[in-house]
Amino acid sequence: MRKSTYKFVAGLFAIALLAAGCSSSSDEAATEETATEESAAPAAADPELEIFTWWAAGGEALGLAGLEAEFATNNPDTKYINAAISGGAGVNAKAVLQSRLDANDPPDSFQAHAGMELDGYVKGGQLEDLTFLYKEQGWDTIFPADLIKTLTVDGKIYSVPVNIHRANVLWWNPATAEKAGLTAAPTTLDEFFAALDKFKKIGIPGLALAGKGDWAIAHLLDWMLVATLGPDAFEGLFNGTTSWTGPEVEGALKNFQKALSYGNKGAGNLDWPDAGKLVTSGKAGFFIMGDWASAQWQADGLKLGTDYTWAPAPGTVGIYQWLSDSFTLPVGAKHRNAGIAWLTVSGSKAGQDAFNPKKGSIPARTDADTSLYDDYLKAAMEQWKTDRLVGSTVHGVTGNNALMAAYNAAVGKYFSGGAKDNKGLAADLAAAYEAGKA
């Protein structure tokens, strides 16, 4: 008996020791942490900077690397940590980011689309007000006022835009167009449908569609709504002055339905680069996609002007449907000073000119060095200054995350149902708008 009791007590003692060991070691770690923080703070230069994006490959990653190089020259003592998570339009990254923000473990800066998508983070109290940085850097006058408006909530500016993409661009292959007898780019919807018929006559689908994941079809609807309703009524859809179930949207959906009927077979299997390839290889007529398509094709070795060319999407000439990537300063960032240094670089002329030519977008600043950009981007920079600006829904400007998810699903449902139920689509879109208000 004595022996077993002894064993038992010894066992308990061992456990107590273990527990004590654990707790003391964690205490030590904690004190160490606070110590380094204190010593780092007055020196101003943080040892590290963690940047969170979904730019993990292709031109996007190259653009980010350009920005990183620019940061390194200005801040040689800070180690750059790239926390990029791949996945188009941030599908995977946003989930990871959300859980980190919820756990109060934010990166030092993260990527967010300008507009309503940003709004969600602001309302959640997860972003710092950056108005001071705008004042300090004089950005109030250098970024377009319309753009700053979408970054502002209750008079405070919450992020720094690095680029502008255009969503409403029509792409085609000049050789295919010649074969079909097209002489000029269609500027109105009527001309557009007439051109689609011409492609049909030479035996190819007029419009390349990508149905996988639903968003590229929703992207097409987004353009069609602007083209049919005009910019004012389109914006009205998102502030409640235009009805989703009224005659205007009904007309737009009819046009949308008609455009889809010219689509390629098996579109549902395709991602947008696959659909783009149909156009550049002469197997389909037109492609309506954001201008990141151009960057992708150039990375594939195609030449702007000979292998593919562009025009503003029909019915939206003089309208610039835009989206913008921006960087933020999360509340509770561990290396706040480094984060601010990063934002300063992101908003600077040198930073934007390092980033954008590689990413295939135009700088958000109005004073960029145009000689660094290709012909498409040069033209886009001109039009950005003169065109009527409207935001993109699918890319987070006019709608928040909840609206976007429901909007894409509504279009996916319609498209997979054979593009027949216009009334159902209108009702689902109206519901998506309501979902965004919650």
Next chain:
Amino acid sequence: MALQTSKRVSTWIGGFLFVVPSIAAVAIFVYGMIAWTVRISMTDRISASIKEPKFVGLQNYTNLISDTRFTHAFENLIKFTFLFIVGTTIAGFIMALLLEKGIKGEGFFRSFYLYPLAISFIAMGTVWNWLLNSNVDADAGGLNLLLQKVGLGFLQNSWYLSENGAAYALALPAIWQMAGYVLALFLAGFRGIPDDLREAARVDGASESKIYRYVLFPQLTPTLFTVLIILGHVSMKVFDLIIGINGKSYVTQVVAVYMWESTFDQRNYAKGTAIAVVLLLLIALIIIPYLRWVIKQENENR
């Protein structure tokens, strides 16, 4: 006597101490998390900006009933589960029946059919995305092309892109993957039946088909039960296969995919957790009767 009791107690305590970490881990990371999920599902935390959620009872659950996207995902799941379970069970059973006779190279066939199980759902999804190409006739690829080549061109269809057939089409790769596993289970079931029973039946003059029908098949009932349970809960949880084949597209959404979208894309935590709890209950509906049955069997055998 006293010594013996204390010895028993001390071994009991020693053993208990060894399992304490795992009990604690399971209690926190499984049951604790379940409780937390249930708690969130009963609040109004419908967006990330709500910092102090209020208790709303079962409202999120009742909302799901009228949510057409949820009912669509649910319908897809039911269709998928039905074809997956029936197809996998039948395919696995037939293969087991063929191998049961002890043909040459049985070991080869067994592992041959089990290999699909070693492939990750994501890799498999990507390949089946190509195989289930929806183009027909001249543009056909994948299965549609194969069907044409063997003169079954009339069977070509748009697979997972058709509104009504999508969930059934997705069951094909799942059947392909799991059939080998079911084969192994049934084969083990056949092997577990003593040869004496067959001998006895033969002596009694039973024909070969009658031996199967009246002697062997009834003995496989527990195996069949196990197979159905395993397939049932695998099916309820299906997620990566769907994502691998068709992303988060509406047409092929099942409950788990919609849960992901609600939670992480829409950031509607209340809805996402409510869906998760519904899914958990569905799985419990299958698993709990099975566990009770297993425990009962074990007690009887003791």
